[in-house]
Amino acid sequence: MRTLRLATPLLAVLLVLAIWQLAVTLLHIPPYVLPSPGKTWQALLDDWPNISTLAGHTLYETIVGFLTGTAVGFLLAVTMAHLKATHRILYPILIATQAVPIVAIAAPLVILLGYGLAPKLVIVSLIVFFPVVVNVLDGLAGIDTGMVNLARSMGAGPAKIFLLIRLPATLTPLFSALKLGAAYAVTGAVIGEWTASITPGLGKDLLLKNSRLDTAGVYADVLVLTAIGLGGFLLMTLLERLATPWRTRGTARRRLRPSTTSDPKDPR
C-alpha cells in the first residue's frame, strides 16, 4: 500500500511521457513543434550547467514572490474580513488587478521599479496573492459561528479569536490557495522575466531558445519549471498534512503533547 502510494506519482510521470511520445509518433509532430521526451531529456542533459544556474535564479524569484504574495494576500484578506468598509472598497480593485493583462502594466512597472528584482516580485505577487485573498476571505466568512461565540463568551479579543479559532478553521481554504499559488508562482516568475527584467533566468532562457527555434531546449526548460511548480505544490500539501493532524489522527503526535506527566493508563 505504501509502495503503491509512492509508485503512483511515478506512474503519472510515465503516463505523461507515454502520451507525449505517442502524440509525437502518431501525429507525426515534427521536433521543432514538439520534441520527443527523449530529445527533451537529451537537451536537458546537454544544457544542464546553464539550466541549473538559471533555475536557481528563477527558483529564487518564485520563492520570494510566493512568500510576498501570500503575505500580502493574507493580510488583505484578514483586514477585509474584519473591516467591512475596506472589503467593499478593496475587493473590486483587487479583482481588477487580475483582469488587467500583465503586458499592459509592464511598461509603467519597469519605469517605476526599474529592471531589477522588484518588478518581477511584483508580478509574481500579483498572481499569487489573489487566490489567497479569495479563499481566505470566503473561508473566514464560512466559519462555524458556534466556536467563535464560545471564544467570544470567554471574553477573548479579536486577535486571540483569530489566532486560535478562525485561522485554524480556515486552514483548508488557505492551503488550497497556497497550493494554487505555488503552482502559479513559477508561471509568474517566467512572465516577470519576460516582461520586466534584464537579469537571467529560465524564463528568459526559454524565450531565447524559442526565438532560435530550439524547441527541445524550450521543453527542457519547461521540464525544470514544471518540476519547480510541482515541488512547491507538494511542499504545500505536506505542510497542510502537518498543520492539520486532527484530520488524520485520533490522538495528538507525541511531540505536540506538552510535558506529559506520564500516567499512560487511567487507573479507574
Added chain:
Amino acid sequence: MRTLRLATPLLAVLLVLAIWQLAVTLLHIPPYVLPSPGKTWQALLDDWPNISTLAGHTLYETIVGFLTGTAVGFLLAVTMAHLKATHRILYPILIATQAVPIVAIAAPLVILLGYGLAPKLVIVSLIVFFPVVVNVLDGLAGIDTGMVNLARSMGAGPAKIFLLIRLPATLTPLFSALKLGAAYAVTGAVIGEWTASITPGLGKDLLLKNSRLDTAGVYADVLVLTAIGLGGFLLMTLLERLATPWRTRGTARRRLRPSTTSDPKDPR
C-alpha cells in the same frame, strides 16, 4: 445603509481613478507610458464602435472558456475525490499544466487544433479549471463526515450523497473557485488571442495599439477587459448568495417552499 452598500463600489472606482490621476500628475508619467484617466476615457469613446464589437468576441471566448473550464475542473475534482487512484495519478499532471508557460504550448496547440476558437477555449479552460479542481477537491475532503454518514446510513448511493450532501457542503470553496475563474477567464481569453488565433478580439486590438505606441488606446481596452472580469466576478458573488440562502436567512424564501398547505400559525 443600502445606499452606502451601493455607493462603495462606486467609491472604489473613484479611488482608483484618483490614485491613477495622482500617480500620473505627481510622478510626471508621460501619456505614452500611462495615460491619464481622462485621456483613456477619451480614447475609449473615440474608438467605441470598434472596441464594442471586439469586446463582444472576447466576451464570448471568456464565457465559453469559463464554462468549459469550470465543467472540466468540476468533473475532474469529483472523479478524483471518488477514485483515489485517479487522484494520485492525475493531480501531479494537472499541477504540471499550470507550471508550463502557455507560450511554450501555443505552437503544438495550434498544430493540433488549428486557429479557430478551439485553441483559445483550451487556453481559457486551462487557466480556469485549476482553481476549481483544487478548491472543490479540498472542499470535498474537508466535509463533515457526520452528514455523510447519516446519508450512508439511509442507504443512499454515491450519486445522491454527492448531489444532496457533498455538493452543497462544497459550495463555499466552489464559488471561491468560480470567482477566481471568472477573474482569470478574461486574461485567459487575451492570452488565447495573442498566442493562437486568427479571429479578432480585444486582446489582439491591445497588441496592435501597443505596437503603434497608442498607450491611451491600450488602456481603453484594458478598461473594458477589467469591466468584463469584474462583471463575471460580481455575477459569481450574486449567484453564491442565491445558492446559499441558509447562510443569510432564518427561513426559506417563499418561492423555495414547495406547495405550502397554508397554516401560518401553529394552533398549539
Added chain:
Amino acid sequence: ACGTGDTTQTADGLTEVKVAPSWIAPDITWIPYTVGITNGFYKDAGLSVTLVPPPDNASSVKIVATRQADIAETTTTDQMFAAKEQLPVISIANLSQTNNWGFFAPTGKKITAAQLKGLRVGVFDDAWTKAMLGVVLKKAGLTDNDIQPITATDGNVPLLIADKIDVATNTTNFAAPQYAQQTGKQPETLLATDAGAPDIPIWNYTANKQWLQEKPDLARTWLTATAKATEWAIEHPEEAVKAYQSFHKLKPADYANDLAQWQATIPLLKGSKDELFTATDAQWTELGQALKDAGQLDEVLPPATYYTNEYITK
C-alpha cells in the same frame, strides 16, 4: 529608477550607454554591439555599453523615451508612430538601408500579391508588419479582411513548414536561412518592394532627444564605435558570429544558421549607397506617405521631425 539626466560613470572611468534592442532575446542585429564590446571598440572610445532588452518588441522606443535607455534599435515605423504620439525620440541613424521585408511561401508554391486573398498569413504583432501588409494589400486591391492573419509571437517559419500557414511575412535575412536550415531548400519569396511598397530602411537607431541635447558627443562617439564594430563584423563574419555566440552563451549548434542570417544581413546594412547609417528625407517621406495611403497615419510630418544625420561622423 526613473530616468535622470545623469550619465553614469563606471568603475573604470567609462561612460555608460544603455541600448534597447528591438527584440526580446539575442538576435543577429545585436552582433555589432557584441563585437563592439568584445573587441573593445566601445572601451577604446571611453564607453561602456549595456543592453536592455524590451518587455515586448514594441517597447524599446518607450524605454528610450522614458530614459530607461539612451538609444533604441527599432523599426522605422516605430519612429513614425513615436513622432505621432509625441515621444521625445528621434532617429539618429539607419541600421539597414533597404526594405527586405516580404512574403515567404513553401518551395515550389510561388505567390503574387493578388493571390494572398483568402490565405493564412503568418504575421508578427509589430507596427512594421502591420504597415507593410497594409501597403501591399492596398496596392493589390485587397483589404485586411481578405486574408487570415495569424499572429506568431516568435518564429513563424515553423508554422510555414508545418503547413499551418500558407505564407509567412518576415525579412529575408531571418526567414530564408531559417527555412533553409529546417528544410534544406529556399522558400519562395515575394518582396514587398516587388508588390508596390517603397524601398525604405526597416531598422534604425533612435535616441532620446534630451539625452542628445545633453550629450551630443556621446551619441556621436557611440555611433562611431558602433560603425567600427559593424564594419569589422562585415569583414569578419565568422569571428563576429562566434563572438556573438559566446557572449550570449548561445548553442554552437546554431552557428551555421546564425552565420547564414548574418551573411544575409550584411548586404542590407549599406544598401546601394555603400555607406552605413546615413538617412535621407526621401526615405522618411516615402514611408510616411505609404502609411498615410494605407490609412494608418493621418498626416506626414516634415522629415526632420523623424530623423537627423547630425550625429553621424564620417
Added chain:
Amino acid sequence: MSAPAPPGEPPVMTDTKLTIDGAGVTYGHTVALAETHLDVKDGEFITLVGPSGCGKTTLMNVIAGLQAPTTGRVIMDGTDITGKPGHAGYMFQKDHLIPWRTVTGNIVLGAALTGRATKADRAAARELATRYGLGDFVDHYPHALSGGMRQRVALMRTLAFHKDVLLLDEPFGALDAQTRLDMQQWLLDVWADSGRTILFITHDVDEAVFLADRVVVMSPRPGRIQAVHHVPLPRPRTVDTLMTPDFMNLKSQVLSGLYHKDDQ
C-alpha cells in the same frame, strides 16, 4: 435479572430480526466495543443503557453498517449485512441536520436520498412537524431552531424514513419532561401500529424500562453486554405504569446491574 444472551447461539432463528454475532471494535489499543452477541426478535423494543464511552454508539454504528466491526458480523433477516448500510433507520446522537434544508426538507431527507421526495412526503412531513410543535418552523433552516427542536426534527426524519428496524441513539436527551413524555407515547404508538423493531439508547433508566421489551445493560469500557432484563409489564403502558411496584422493582434491578458499586 435474566441471564446474558448466550454467546454461542446459532446466528439465524425464526422470528429473529437482527443478530449481532460477536461484533467488536478496536481503535489501535483502545477497545471501543468488546465482542458482543445479541439476538433481536422481530417487532421487539430493546433499550440499551450503559456508562458514557462504553461503546453504545459504536454498536449502533456497526449495526447501521457505517463501521465495519474489527471482529464478528451483523445479520438482518438472515442476510449478512456487516458493513452494509441502508437497512435500518438510524437517529444519531448528534442531530446532523442538513444546514441548507428546511425543517420539512430535513424530514423528507431519506426519501430525497433514496429516490424522490414527493409532494405527499412533504405534506406528511409538515403534518408530523405540526403535530409535534414545529408547525411554525416547517420552512425554517436548522440554525434558527432550539436544541430540543433540532432533536425532534432528527427523530421525525428517522421515522419518516420508514424502515423495519430503528436505531435511536439518545433521541430524547435534549427534551423537556413533558415533550419527552409526548414523544415517548408517540413512539410507542408508532411502534405498536407498525410493528417495527427498535433499538433505543438512553441514559434514563425510567425511560429504558418504560419503553422496552428487554433492557440491555452494558458494562463500562471496554463495553460488553453485562445483563439483559426482560420487562414483562403489560402494554399499552401509560404514565401510571411508572408508579407500579413491578416497574419500580425492574428499575432497581436495572440500576443495580448498571452500578455494582455500593457507594452513595
Added chain:
Amino acid sequence: MSAPAPPGEPPVMTDTKLTIDGAGVTYGHTVALAETHLDVKDGEFITLVGPSGCGKTTLMNVIAGLQAPTTGRVIMDGTDITGKPGHAGYMFQKDHLIPWRTVTGNIVLGAALTGRATKADRAAARELATRYGLGDFVDHYPHALSGGMRQRVALMRTLAFHKDVLLLDEPFGALDAQTRLDMQQWLLDVWADSGRTILFITHDVDEAVFLADRVVVMSPRPGRIQAVHHVPLPRPRTVDTLMTPDFMNLKSQVLSGLYHKDDQ
C-alpha cells in the same frame, strides 16, 4: 409556588450578583424570549426549566453577552454588561469542542484565549480529566470521543475558566445516570467551595430541584418566567435527599407549574 419576580424591582441591590432587567429577544415576527426580569444573588444556584424552544438558551446567550437583547439589559456586579461577553463561564448546549485541540487543549481553552495556557493550567486540566474518567483521553482529539465524553470535556472547559458566574445549558444531558450523579455531586462541591453563582438549564425536574436554591420555570413560546420556586432543602444534599417528602413535594409543585394541562 412562590410569586413571579416582580417586574419593577430596582436594578441594583446589595448582594445581587446578576440582574436581568426586562431582557427580551425577537427574531422578525418570532418572539424568542418575552421581556424577562430576574435577580440572582451572589453565590446562588438557580436552575431553569421550561419546554423546548421557550427561550432558555436565548436567555443564556443574552446573559453571556453574545446576543444583544431587543429590549432590556443585563447587569452584573452593578455594571451594565448588556452585549458585553467575557463576564461569565458559559457551557453551550452544543459542546463546541475545538476539533484541532486535544482534550487537554480544549479544557485550557479559556486560559489560552485570554492569556497563555501555562504548564500549571495543563497539569490541572489533565488532573481534572483523569478524575472524571477521561485519563486515557487527554491527548485525544474530540472526534475520537463519545458523546458523553465530549460533554464532560465541555463542562471541564467551563469550570477551568474560573469565573464567578457559570451559565450551564443542559450540561448533563448526554450522561448516564451514574456519571450524572457523580458530576452533579462534583458540581455541588465546586460550587460550595468556590461560592460561584450558577445558572443551570435542565429538562430533568429531579435534577433541577436537587441542585437549586431556586428553580425558575419558564412558559412555552413566547417564553417568559412563569414561576420561581424556592428550594429550602438543607445542604449538603445527597442521593438520600431525593427520597425525602419535602423533595417529592417540591418536585410535584414544579411539575404542575410547568404543565398546566391536566391530561396524562
